[in-house]
Amino acid sequence: MPPSRFAVPAEVPGLAARRIAADILDGVLHKHRTLDDQLDGAGAHPGLKSLADRDRALMRRLVSTILRRLGTLGHVLSRLLDRGIPTDAPRAQSALLIGAAQILWMDVPDHAAVDLSVRLVQSDRRAAKYAGLVNAVLRRCAREGLALVEEVKTQSLDLPPWLMARWSAHYGETTAREMALAVGHEPSLDLTVKSDAAQWATRLHGETLPTGTVRTLLQGSVTMLPGFSEGQWWVQDAAAALPARLLGDIKDKAVVDLCAAPGGKTAQLALAGARVTAVDRSPARMVRLRDNLTRLGLAADQVTSDAVEWPGNGEGFDGILLDAPCTSTGTIRRHPDVAWLRQEADIATLATLQKRLLQRAVSLLKSGGTLVYCTCSLEPEEGEHAIAALLAAESGLRRAPIGKSEVADLGEIVTQEGDLRTLPSHLPHDDPRLGGLDGFYAARLVKS
Known part of the structure; x- marks a missing residue:
């Protein structure tokens, strides 16, 4: 019997988060499932129940970073791969994206990003033969990746061409580029408060926008923040x-x-x-x-x-x-x-x-x-x-x-x-x- 898809060796910290991130990426890119469907409710990934809060946050950040930078990641990996990203093993593709995203944009040591991506492909029957390729490509990414990102930073690759063309036609090229740049950043947490926005901005280490919304960079489970259980605000x-x-x-x-x-x-x-x-x-x-x-x-x-x-x-x-x-x-x-x-x-x-x-x-x-x-x-x-x-x-x-x-x-x-x-x-x-x-x-x- 093959090992359970969600069975993760306890001695490999962080692998569970990356395996679930790979599954969810596959859901978006190949099965056309939304993130919301895969993260919450009846259709949520079953492995989420066993993830610690810290690993859950890491998983979400991995997935969102990859989807925000998907075009740039594709450019970088295409330059580092002689024959393109393997198409017969989705887990190999996901492992390359996960490893490269950590190396280029996340505070993860390069050696850890490479090692855990290699373990990802080794644990998948179809992708295991690509373990050496993943290792070599991500090591090259650690050396050369940032320069490859710099080559295309003005090209708005991280939006589908049809969408960028529409925005340019309707809003003008300059505004469209500003919009594309804005959607590339991980956003704040915005809250509508029942009353006393200034007080809640202080308590939540944020600021009050001119419109009265409280904006904060606090991370972690929303349900654990001050005021949530008392019903003093909602996310909006x-x-x-x-x-x-x-x-x-x-x-x-x-x-x-x-x-x-x-x-x-x-x-x-x-x-x-x-x-x-x-x-x-x-x-x-x-x-x-x-x-x-x-x-x-x-x-x-x-x-x-x-x-x-x-x-x-x-x-x-x-x-x-x-x-x-x-x-x-x-x-x-x-x-x-x-x-x-x-x-x-x-x-x-x-x-x-x-x-x-x-x-x-x-x-x-x-x-x-x-x-x-x-x-x-x-x-x-x-x-x-x-x-x-x-x-x-x-x-x-x-x-x-x-x-x-x-x-x-x-x-x-x-x-x-x-x-x-x-x-x-x-x-x-x-x-x-x-x-x-x-x-x-x-x-x-x-x-x-």
Whole structure:
């Protein structure tokens, strides 16, 4: 009988983390599974249960570093391999990526990075014959790799060419390069706090952004941080926290959050005093929403339903927040797998769904009510173009332009039309890990 896939010799510290990292990389690059699916919930990698917190953090950093630097890693390894990366043994490919990423970007001794990658291939029947190759290539990487990285540092290799071409066409080449550079950095932890942001910034060794978000570089399990178990804050990118605020004063108003899970925006609406209904089609994600609201001590009516088919309350809503499913290209800095899982063809498919959701949202809105539409996409078809088409088709809708004062006077994130458009390169900081925003689009519309 071959050894169990998850059986790891106790005398080899760190090998378990690297083996699971290799499995998860294979899941993303060859099986098209998202990181979230492999790290949490029913589909999570079974080996995670036995990993210590330190090894779990190492594993996540390994995977995210490789996915953020995948194009550059491919360039480096292609220069060091005479015949290219072996295609008949995925574990050999993963071992090379894991070893090179540690040598080039992580605080791991070169000899340890090489040794553990060799052990990875030795423990796999198909890849074992490549142990000598992996050893030789990674030793060369330790000597020559940084110079090879320097050769291509201005070429934006770490995004798919189709995506970089789109960003260049829509935002200009200079901005596109700044965005590509921003998504290459490991991001901070952003928190929306119930109150007293300055106090929580101090307690969590972070800083308060102009928008009120607390940003920190603390690592480790979020559940162990001060204030988590007391429900004083929740994890939410600073850009993602902006759309819910655009509904204005919603105290005691009937507001629906469509496509609501996992519930960060629902929590904002509830905290602002609205009578919130949260709608999402995914039962598993609605469990997360319910658990988050329970921890935070906040309440909302919860409906598991496809928003397009949901009949509503029969009376209409004063406010609607529609955070529509999208390609999520604005979240690559936090979800680097998105860059390699999405295809350009996905944009048109999702734009069709967004059109249906927008039409349904308009039908659920009271006269005089406000609709805020948002997506975490940087693609205009899922933002600006969608709203232009809706306004052209719906004579009873008008845009309610967003003022700079509503977004902490950050004029660069408000478009000429009065919509919200954040970019990964916004909010620069001397420490790149403390800068940046997810890419978001939001428009505010009023029904006459």
